[in-house]
Amino acid sequence: MTSVVGWYGPLIDLSRAALHIGDFVQLLVFVHRSTPVQFKLWKGGEVIRRDIQVGDDSRPYFPISIWQKQMASMVVPGDIVLLQNVKLAKYGDVVEGRMIHCSSLLPLIHRFNSLASKGMDKLVGECRIGITTKEKLKKVIKWLQRTGFAFCSIQPQGHPYSQKKIHLKRNWKLPEERDSKDCISLLEVSHLTDSCKAVFHASVGEIFLPFTTTLSESEKERMFISRRLFKTRDTRLVTDLICTGCQLCGSPLDTRHDKSMLEDEASPLYCSKSVNRLHVVNSIYRPFMLYVWDESEYTPLLVKNKAAELLFGNISAERVYSSFREQHSGQNVDPVDATLLNPRGVVEDLGSCSSAVDTSLKLKRKPIVSTMNFYLIWLILLRTLLQQGKNSPLKFEVSVNTRLDKENGRIEMESVWIPSS
Template identity: 55%
Template sequence: MASAFGWFGPLIDLSRASSHIGDFVQLLVFVHRSFPVQCKSSKRDITRTDIEVGDDTTPYFLVSLWQKNMASMVAAGDVVLLQNFKIAKYGDAVEARTVQWSSLISLVHPHHSLLSKAVEELVTGCRVGATTKDKLRRVIKWVQQSRSTICNIKLQSNQTQQIEHLARNWTVLEEERPRDCFSLIEVSQLTTTCKAVVCASIGEIVPLHSSRTLGDTKNEKIFISKRVYRTKDGNLVDDLICTGCQLCGSPLDSKFEQSAVPLICWKSSTRLHSICSIYRPFMLYLWDESDYMPVLVKNRIAEILFGNIKAGKVYSAYKEETHSQNLGPRNECKDKDTRERTVINPRSSSEGLPSANTSEVDKDLQSEDKHLPDKFNFYRVWVILLKMLLKQGKNSPLKFEINVDPSLDIESGKFEMVSAKMPCFGTK
């Protein structure tokens, strides 16, 4: 892609870029890598391509390509000539960027030829001026001399080149496979931090409250299985749903002591909490033939247990139902009168012929439709799921993945649930 406008500036080394801020220059560089960057403007989203380049004076330098056709011409390992690029400075960072009359020429492509051919052979094949050829010669020599740090190239016995990845300057944490445990007592005896997979049944749900008293234990108020069948237990939703962070699952309401409220969210890149209605952390008591175990459950895992129903939907449906029940006595007489008129004036007679007062019946049916719920009642479904989960001794075991951290106590997450799924027992 040759430039139709000619050169508007000198061919410079990358080390001198800071001396040409705001100027147009020509750059002859080796491309390390390219990656797209999403940018947001007032009207629409724009995607540009950033390329990381280098030459014999500066190993790493950033160039921004705003033209899509130019970005498609760049590949990692090429030596390219960037024509009419503008040097810009943002804070302490200096970079080059395209303008309307910028262009790009690929001089050496693909990158395998950088090592398989001699320097003069590569330079002779390029139709560029003497100054550009001299710069190209220096860049190719730099790439060949620095190949061990740039692309780690090794020659095999069959004289083929194998390009390996850049050497990492960080440690990659390999995810450990969870330990398969046969019983809960085996999980409870683990002495190292790990993940464990075990099959067990759900026995009880106990909310984590700082205001729990001995009287609540005696009256069995802390056990959800004893309260879920009570029709007038208004505190059930408040005890299991609160305001908190949907990322880390930490409650941020007044029921917890202020010292227990984390100031930052370690699961957010901005360290800010994402506030919404969440499931309050609770202890899920699991049991099998060997033992029982309290496991900490936070918001996201609670959603899995409750059929992927978010706490906000449950709380909104609960508040709407409570509000409609408070308005119920006012409309009781109207509902009764509507039902009587519907019985007196049915839609059709026993012979299948339409009744004489059809229009009045249609109006009654329309008024009845107004009393039907407009939204799906997530609160009632959630209560049904709670009842099904807490049918002690009547449910099949589930397969739980649990984080084990022996350094913590039980309520702080010594055993914390990671996932729950139906076990699949294979047959031979």
């Protein structure tokens, strides 16, 4: 395959990416992993983007997002590829590459372990690339031979290149008694055949919130929270992640139209977590998908209100929302103000659910007034969680429902904590 467009920038090492923010560059890299980020409708699914993790002789790991379906289908973990016209962007202190409409991908070497049969000189000689690019290719190959990345690349079962079994060792002590199943990797979790609870270590990659409303191409990034944390005037972040709902079961009881696909079409009549079956209505975190990863897999976890509070440092949605409103008092930035200021109206809007809602708790609710800026603390925690490639693994406890698929809540987060040393 040859490139269909010209080069718009220099061929650079990944270690110099921060010096070219906003520019187009060319990258010759090894592909560690490739992960689709998608959501599903009852009629089918749509892949929004594909995230790939690449590396070269100057920097072992670097994130790149691909937004074209045809190009994304060409990416195979274990390949050495030339990425042309990559746009470099920075979110906070995280630099990443973006493959856009004028970008292209040229596979150079399929599966690095083919070097064992042909050798470096022959493979490099067969590539139709310039002298400078060939020199870079040799450096990447020598780096892979030295570090052995290609030979320990882990593929999911069923992948056409999955040839050998991978044996991973635990890096923590198992407790003597535990109701949950301890898994050594996300790959093991994804292969569980019985519904159960599981514990594993993983790093946070992304928070994904699929909306039911039809979004334009330019608005699709609104679904990816990491892209929005560094926009100074994104006042919709709070109202997208926080809604009116039940604090116990985490079910949204909102009347707005821009709901998430993780929400049921109709609000549940009774609360499954309450002794008296009545909803405790307040501001809650809207259900979202938390994408986590380790060396073997990249998978989404369904996160509801109580689990989200743990993830965000035990800061409730009500505290965040109240602090946010205090800072934006007098500004029309919140489409749910009328609902929250008129709790009785919520019961009326819920229709058939009104009999199940604990209205006495709602009518007694008062705004939380505090000198602490919980909204700012919450933003800092979000940014810390989503520092891709820099965050340390967390320990997750999840419930696995094998009757569901991954995008519809097969793995739901129950708890999270920092693993002990």
